[in-house]
Amino acid sequence: MRVLGIESSCDETAAAVVEDGRVLSDVVASQVEIHGPYGGVVPELASRNHMGKIVPVVGAALDAAGISVADLDGIAATAGPGLVGALLVGLQTAKALAFARRLPFVGVNHLRGHLLAARIEGDGERPDFPYMALLASGGHTGVYLVEDERRISCLGGTRDDAAGEAYDKVGKLLGLGYPGGPVIDRLAEDEGDEVDLPQALRQRRSYEFSFSGLKTAVAQHVAARGGRLDEGETRALARGFQRAVVEILVRKLVLAARERQVPRIVLAGGVAANRGLRRHAADAAADKGLTLFVPPASRCTDNGAMIAYAGYLSLAAFETSPMDLAPRADWPL
Secondary structure, three states, X not given: OEEEEEEOOOOEEEEEEEEOOEEEEEEEEEOHHHHHHHOXXXXXXXXXXXXXXXXXXXXXXXXXXXXXXXXXXXXEEEEEOOOHHHHHHHHHHHHHHHHHHOOOEEEEEHHHHHHHHHHOEOOOOOOOOOEEEEEEOOOOEEXXXXXXXXXXXXXXXXXXXXHHHHHHHHHHHOOOOOOHHHHHHHHOOOOOOOOOOOOOOOOOOOOOEOOHHHHHHHHHHHHHOOOOOOHHHHHHHHHHHHHHHHHHHHHHHHHHHHHOOOOEEEEEOHHHHOHHHHHHHHHHHHHHOOEEEOOOHHHHOOOHHHHHHHHHHHHHOOOXXXXXXXXXXXXXX
């Protein structure tokens, strides 16, 4: 079964083709340069850019897979959660193609795509079920128990900001540009002095997170120095911020895995591409006797392959969506 997957939930226009669970192509058009001057994603600009990119990106994905629309057996698209205007572009494109070719269509939950990305065939060792997953991105942060392809439950999420959002806002406070996450990760790479920053809910035996206080602590540290930090101070603050985030993320993930007696843990979402998080998770897994699985970096950030794969699983189980399916800004699992 060949399935075209379309992703447009935020600021990446992406499309991919999956055949029987294996990726044939995966094309992503980023909008980082468009939103960079604003320090974050501007929804209206994102939607307009998706409109201009969606057809070329879908065409490139089909070409890279060596097929045409006539060779497809189904079409999937992200239906939520995300920016409604952005979602609408990909969703309507998928519906139009499915209607024109009389193909089955399914709307995919963006979170489910991320949480199953580690099981895409051909990307390396795949985790067996069940596994405990940390989903950390610009819009979502939570710990999920993935019992199988359909049974996925959230055990705890963030009370305020997502981890990726905190990275971007702190990057803006430090004058590092957008997106801030990759830059902070690079600055924190080398050992050196670091600022000690708080970790909210660290001692509480729950799977919840909070990052608003951490952002405030960074803002206060910058303000106390008149808003001007030299390179050494910036690096020290980046190291302290990175440690505060990755330690609490891994702590909650490992806590959930041990308390639920699940031997496998998975990192998912854009923040899973963070090298500091990967290293800390690997060390914690080895120390606690857990097996860690992390998708390639290209499958952590928003991509069409994860949507095509999740869509393939649904269509293979004869699950489809109606043509009047509407985009959803909020769609919890």
